[in-house]
Amino acid sequence: MKRLNIGGLIPRLPIIQGGMGIAVSLSGLASAVANEGGFGVISAVGIGMLEPNYRRKFRESNKISLRKEIRKAREKSDGVIGVNIMMAISDFDDLLNIALEEKVDVVFIGAGLFLKRPEMPEGCTTKFVPKVSSARAARVIFNYWADKYNWVPDAIVIEGPMAGGHVGFKKNELLNVQKPLHQLIEETVEVMKPFEERFNIEIPVIAAGGVYSGNDMYEALEAGASAVKMGSRFVTTTECDVSDAFKQNYLKATSEDIVLIDSPVGLPGRVITSSFVKKIQAGETMPVNCPWKCLKTCDYKKAPFCIASALFNAAQGNLDEGFSFAGSKAYLADRIMSVKETISQIMQEYAEAKYLAKLKLKSV
Numbered sequence: 001m002k003r004l005n006i007g008g009l010i011p012r013l014p015i016i017q018g019g020m021g022i023a024v025s026l027s028g029l030a031s032a033v034a035n036e037g038g039f040g041v042i043s044a045v046g047i048g049m050l051e052p053n054y055r056r057k058f059r060e061s062n063k064i065s066l067r068k069e070i071r072k073a074r075e076k077s078d079g080v081i082g083v084n085i086m087m088a089i090s091d092f093d094d095l096l097n098i099a100l101e102e103k104v105d106v107v108f109i110g111a112g113l114f115l116k117r118p119e120m121p122e123g124c125t126t127k128f129v130p131k132v133s134s135a136r137a138a139r140v141i142f143n144y145w146a147d148k149y150n151w152v153p154d155a156i157v158i159e160g161p162m163a164g165g166h167v168g169f170k171k172n173e174l175l176n177v178q179k180p181l182h183q184l185i186e187e188t189v190e191v192m193k194p195f196e197e198r199f200n201i202e203i204p205v206i207a208a209g210g211v212y213s214g215n216d217m218y219e220a221l222e223a224g225a226s227a228v229k230m231g232s233r234f235v236t237t238t239e240c241d242v243s244d245a246f247k248q249n250y251l252k253a254t255s256e257d258i259v260l261i262d263s264p265v266g267l268p269g270r271v272i273t274s275s276f277v278k279k280i281q282a283g284e285t286m287p288v289n290c291p292w293k294c295l296k297t298c299d300y301k302k303a304p305f306c307i308a309s310a311l312f313n314a315a316q317g318n319l320d321e322g323f324s325f326a327g328s329k330a331y332l333a334d335r336i337m338s339v340k341e342t343i344s345q346i347m348q349e350y351a352e353a354k355y356l357a358k359l360k361l362k363s364v
């Protein structure tokens, strides 16, 4: 198996747990994954909703809560701990600064083109990993960094159309998929080559979106990825920080229950259907009472519902007033198990897939 090396960060396993908001992946899940040799990732978006004063002090609460969760994760694990921050949120810079002040190992940045190289505090060695949905977007970011800063990000996540949460494709591209994940991986690996040569570094390509089993992981690594990022697979773990009702919703879901909605973020979102989802799909609007405008792109006076409240309600177990984000393969979950068991199952599935592929080769 390939060894993942993100600028000198070398975890035991090439498995990255996807950052999941709101309040789905916090210190509990991130530290458990890091302890098993993967990358544990805390999602920063809306994290302050866990604080009592959130509605009055939105920015301050997000900062307090993110710092708290990073420190808790550090107390529970010596492994690799990262933070996921969406560029679409209005306090992106504040939360990035907290992650850097706390010297997290790595920051994953999605929902926008990550063009501005952050100022690093003294002694900070945090690695930066943007998430994109096409090799073209990867090229734009890396060209920009190379021209402007004479440097490039430390790795890249290429996320395909089967991912959970906000997906970087148009709805019609999701309903009629043009490029499967393996093709996106191959194209991104090609795009990274000249930058690896120019800067004499390794730039790992990390594959995400519908990577659920060890077999999926085998296929992604065979296509050229150096690691996989899995979100949905880690929701149904004992250590996942979300409510039990949210996890049970995953266990009950069938493949038909996993649907697309239009999110006020400006991207399609993949969710498990609920009474709330049916209402918004039927064109109903829910009153939005927004004192803070958490998303740069959200016109809250016109938004049909508040995505932050819907996600937070679901995370707390109130699924009638929200919905769970979920990847296309989330319906495969059949029980709650520990992170340890989950990872050992993935590795077992991976070994079987590799063995079967070898047998097939021999018989040809």
Ligand SMILES: Cc1cc2nc3c(=O)[nH]c(=O)nc-3n(C[C@H](O)[C@H](O)[C@H](O)COP(=O)(O)O)c2cc1C
Pocket: 017, 018, 019, 020, 021, 022, 024, 043, 044, 045, 084, 085, 086, 109, 110, 111, 159, 162, 163, 164, 165, 166, 208, 209, 210, 211, 212, 229, 230, 231, 232, 233, 235, 324, 325, 326, 327, 328, 329
């Ligand atoms: C419940 C849930 C919440 C998510 N929240 C975020 C988030 O806050 N920020 C983000 O960049 N990606 C988010 N994602 C995307 C994941 O980080 C990951 O990229 C995705 O889950 C990969 O697809 P998979 O679920 O098929 O493994 C979320 C995904 C899920 C399932």
